[in-house]
Amino acid sequence: MATLSRADVEHVAHLARLGLTDEELGRLEGQLNHILDQYEILAALPTDEIAPTAQTIELENILRADVTTPSLPVDEALAGAPDRARDLFVVPQIIGGD
Amino acid sequence: MTAGQDPAITRLRAHEMAAGLREGRFTALALLEAHLELIRDENRVLHAWSSVDEDGARQAAVAADRQLSKEGGRAIQGPAALPPLLGIPVALKDLVVTRGQPSTAGSRILKGFLSPYDAHIAERLREAGAVVVGKTNMDEFAMGSSTEHSAWGPTANPWALDRVPGGSSGGSAAAVAAFHVPLAIGTDTGGSIRQPAALTGTVGMKPTYGRVSRYGIIAFASSLDQVGPFGRDVRDAAMLLGVVAGRDEHDSTSAPMQVPDYAAELPADDDEAAASVKGLRLGLPREYFVPGMEPGVEARIREAVGALEAAGAEIVELSLPHSEYGLATYYIIAPAEASANLARYDGIRYGQSVRGEDVLGNYLATRGSGFGAEVKRRVMLGTYALSAGYYDAYYLKAQKVRTLLKRDFDLAFKQVDALIAPTSPTVAFPLGARLADPVAMYLSDVCTLPVNMAGLPGISVPCGLSEGLPVGLQFIGRAWDESRLFGLGRAYEAITASAEWRSLEPTDLPALSDPSAPAPAERLAAARA
Structure with missing residues (x-):
């Protein structure tokens, strides 16, 4: 199986949206490779004919009645926001300049 | 009466507290104050709690007393008249959200977060009359087996303050072991209820996936997470699961199945409980006696198996061949x-x-x-x-092996009624001992995590001491067969009722109120230095 390089670790950190220090990236490179070594045991196990299991209880199509019920009031939904304006969460500008 | 200053009432089991309240031997407020006093005096050294809601708990206790005095007469005629946990203090793991109260999941990223709503199980507990005392410390987002990964510092084990209580529900386990509450809620994704129960000498049950609603439980791994109870005996754990289990329309993976009255099913009489194992077939999976298992732990497990066999259970050695994966x-x-x-x-x-x-x-x-x-x-x-590029090699592969793990259990349950195994290969380990090596920490859960992969119920019950520290015995059951696991746990309690270790309290309880004793974070820092 694969071995992670420092560049791979940085790429995965970017995908995961984790801002990591150089020290953290260095430590993770060693630790992740050590953990990935433990996964190697799986490669030798034949599973071509085996269906994957995503969940263990055989429930299907759980539906509720199609009725509207009150949602969380806006003020409560926004109560934990670090920054709000009127009824909105504030984020840095995403689209375009002026 | 002055029961608020009487520590003896904190030693009672929850079902004994319920009886005492109904008989008017003490009030719910006095019961709460006795527990709050312990928490105030001891939490610096134990660090089981991340937040305590004294005011909210007092209001609930006062309301319980009002209901107890009003309906006292009716309660004597029939216990069903009062809700099952009326006036009983309960702790919640710090990932069960409650309205207006902190829930940090042990993470800095949720510092200061106040939930705008209640978890389904919090509502259930309130309806059942429980007095929710506060939130217990845990590994951050339930990722860990020692509670050392909490952003707020580790929790100590009341049996040895320089050792971990297990995790991730280590705060709940330590709080129950140290008599800070008789009952606590935990969650178990790979062993996070059963392993800390084993390491603290308490009873912990991970129910079948889907038995308890996860609505309002801060998520870790959604196909594995399950909520369950801690107690100081099997009956108490059964009583707590009975309250929180059942279908919730807010969690589509909660099963629309009848929930038995788990506690009521258990025999009160020890002889009757012990006799209930006669003729049961219990499977002993040889792979669960893993390399690295401590000899003292193996000895206790083998003795427990022998005791069950002597009581009439049939022990069947068998194999769960994919366990190593x-x-x-x-x-x-x-x-x-x-x-x-x-x-x-x-x-x-x-x-x-x-x-x-x-x-x-x-x-x-x-x-x-x-x-x-x-x-x-x-x-x-x-x-x-x-x-x-890696999805097939890792995630899809793992899902396929998950099928094989589940199939191992399916085949075993064609032969036997339940499985019997160690909960943890070791007793509580020293603070700091596994922090430097993630894989060593992950191995703590090697006997519990296959159960989550298969979605099955498992219970850990105390089975004696090794090197002065508790050992846990695990029973694993068929899906939805929690009743049998509680029955087995109760039977094992009855069979070993006169064992000397049963009468022991955690060794380091006296040190918890010692003003010169270091806090767990200081002990950990010293261990790592």
């Missing part, structure tokens, strides 16, 4: 699900927020500073296992 499979699936679940911590809607130059900068700064080392490790592992 459990650890690797779990450490792909759980981090993969976690990496998706933890994407919600964006620093925009709630929780800690650290501003960067742009939106991406916000994410990087917020998550980089808000998550601890173990959470970052798992998010990285999970992101990698799900990323383009």
Whole structure:
């Protein structure tokens, strides 16, 4: 199986949206490779004919009645926001300049 | 009466407290105050609690007393007239959200977060009359087996204050073991109820996946997470599960199945309980006696098996041949699900927020500073296992092996009624001992995590001491067969009722109120130095 390089670790950190220090990236490179070594045991196990299991209880199509019920009031939904304006969460500008 | 100053009432089991309240021997408020006093005096050294809601708990206790005095007469005619946990103090793991109260999941990223709603099980507990005392310490987002990965510092084990209580529900386990509450809620994704129960000498049950609603439980790995009870005996754990179990329309994976009255099913009489194992077939999976298992732990487990056999159970040695793949499979699936679940911590809607130059900068700064080392490790592992080019080799492969693990159990349950195994291969380990090596920490759950992979129920009950520390015996059952596991646990209690270790309290309880005793964070720092 694969071995992670420092560049791979940085790429995965970017995908995961984790801002990591150089020290953290260095430590993770060693630790992740050590953990990935433990996964190697799986490669030798034949599973071509085996269906994957995503969940263990055989429930299907759980539906509720199609009725509207009150949602969380806006003020409560926004109560934990670090920054709000009127009824909105504030984020840095995403689209375009002026 | 002055029961508020009487520590003896904190030693009672929850079902004995319920009887005492109904008979008017003490009030719910006095019962609560006795527990709060212990918590105030001892939490600095034990650090089982991350927040205590004294006011909310007092209001609930006063309301319980009002109901007890009003309906006292009716209660004598029939116990069903009063809700089952009326006036009983209960702790919640710090990932069960309650309206207006802190729930941090042991993470800096949720510091200061106040939930706008109640978890389903919090509502259930309130309806049942429980007095919710507060939230217990845990490994951050339930990722860990020692409670050392809490952003708020570790919890000590009341049996040896320089050792871990297990995890991730270590605060709940320690609080129950130290008599800070008779009952506590935990969650178990790979062993996070059963392993700390084993390490603290308490009873802990992980129910069948789908038995308890996860609505309002801060998510770790959604196909594995399950809520369950801690108690100081099997009956108490059964009583608590009976209250929180059942279908909830807010969680579509909660099963629309009847919930038995688990506690009422258990025989009160020891002889009757012991006799209930006669003719049962119990499977002993040889793979669960893993390399590295401590000889003292193995000895206690073998003795317990012998005691059950002597009481009339038939012991069947068998194999769960794919067990050796459990650890690797779990450490792909759980981090993969976690990496998706933890994407919600964006620093925009709630929780800690650290501003960067742009939106991406916000994410990087917020998550980089808000998550601890173990959470970052798992998010990285999970992101990698799900990323383009590696999905088939890791995640899909693990899901297929999960099928094989589940099939092992299906085949075993064609032969036997339940499985019997160690809960943890070791007793409680010293603070700091496994922090430097993530794989050594992951091995703590090698006997519990296959049960989560298969969605099955498992219970850990105390089975004696090794080197003065508790050992846990695990029973694993068929899906939805919690009743049998409680019955087996109760039978084992009855069979060993006169064993000397049963009368022992945790060794280091007296040191918990010692003003010169160090806090667990100081002990950990000293251990790592």
